Amino acid sequence: MDCHSYSSELVIDLDAIRANYRSIQRHVAASDCAAVVKADAYGLGAPDVAKALYNEGCRIFFVAQLCEAMEVHGSLPTNASIIILNGLDPGSENICADSGFVPVLNSESQVQHWRSLARARNTALPAALQVDTGMSRLGLSALQLQALAEDASLFDDVQLRLIMTHLACADDPGSPVNARQLREFHDLARLLPTVPRSIANSCAIGLSSDYHLEISRAGIGLYGLPPPNPCPKISPVIKLTVRVLQIRELKWDRASATASPIRRRICVVWQHWRSGTVMAGRAA
Numbered sequence: 209m210d211c212h213s214y215s216s217e218l219v220i221d222l223d224a225i226r227a228n229y230r231s232i233q234r235h236v237a238a239s240d241c242a243a244v245v246k247a248d249a250y251g252l253g254a255p256d257v258a259k260a261l262y263n264e265g266c267r268i269f270f271v272a273q274l275c276e277a278m279e280v281h282g283s284l285p286t287n288a289s290i291i292i293l294n295g296l297d298p299g300s301e302n303i304c305a306d307s308g309f310v311p312v313l314n315s316e317s318q319v320q321h322w323r324s325l326a327r328a329r330n331t332a333l334p335a336a337l338q339v340d341t342g343m344s345r346l347g348l349s350a351l352q353l354q355a356l357a358e359d360a361s362l363f364d365d366v367q368l369r370l371i372m373t374h375l376a377c378a379d380d381p382g383s384p385v386n387a388r389q390l391r392e393f394h395d396l397a398r399l400l401p402t403v404p405r406s407i408a409n410s411c412a413i414g415l416s417s418d419y420h421l422e423i424s425r426a427g428i429g430l431y432g433l434p435p436p437n438p439c440p441k442i443s444p445v446i447k448l449t450v451r452v453l454q455i456r457e458l459k460w461d462r463a464s465a466t467a468s469p470i471r472r473r474i475c476v477v478w479q480h481w482r483s484g485t486v487m488a489g490r491a492a
């Protein structure tokens with residue numbers, strides 16, 4: 209017996225992902241919309257998603273790790289930039305440079321290792337810099353960035369493609385933390401005035417055009433989950449079909465353990481319970 213004919217089916221609509229990209233790019237206007245394709249493009253298949261978005265005009269792709277960069281590398285032409293958010297794992301500098309990947313330098317030691325390699329190769333190597341303005345995840349402190357910006361030889365070793373930070377509360381449009389992080393980021397980015405800036409993930413793209421800057425970094429919005437402040441039109445990108453096992457009439461509400469005579473019609477479906485199911489259900 210074929211088990212699969214009784215299973216669920218998840219259809220990933222690459223055209224819808226492309227349409228969401230167009231919509232977000234139109235919304236951010238002068239900002240360059242980059243695609244975050246980390247975690248296998250949020251489970252939707254990074255190589256295919258990256259190729260579809262490249263064909264839609266996207267030229268900057270963010271992944272989290274080197275292995276993810278390797279995965280999308282083969283499906284993208286050489287004029288696409290692949291930026292690694294987690295930066296340089298110790299020992300990965302050579303492969304990163306050989307492949308033309310752009311690491312996000314998140315710490316002084318990552319900066320030092322990248323600069324040493326640049327000097328050894330006698331060439332400036334591409335990189336992004338992340339500064340922590342309140343997310344408390346990855347990035348240089350304000351003081352570390354200031355010290356780096358005062359070092360006139362920095363640009364001999366590093367071609368700075370981007371300076372970035374990440375918002376802690378972008379999913380809460382009313383949070384004062386958003387504006388505070390934006391102000392702090394402007395102050396710090398002014399130290400490197402020629403370098404393109406990036407602060408916005410999908411939620412921040414919906415906050416206001418103040419957050420768009422030169423490069424925006426859209427992830428979940430591309431994949432169909434509209435931000436709470438959904439300025440760009442976002443469409444679902446997946447269709448989940450699950451098998452109905454049984455339709456039943458319930459005569460009382462068992463969940464609340466009362467015997468009140470509530471009649472309910474329920475549908476029992478065959479779907480494994482994983483976080484992917486929750487995300488798919490919210491997006492659809």
Ligand SMILES: Cc1ncc(COP(=O)(O)O)c(C=O)c1O
Binds near residue numbers: 293409410426428
């Ligand atoms: C640094 C950074 N920028 C952008 C994104 C994309 O965020 P979102 O999926 O909310 O658009 C992420 C995702 O976690 C991220 O870590």
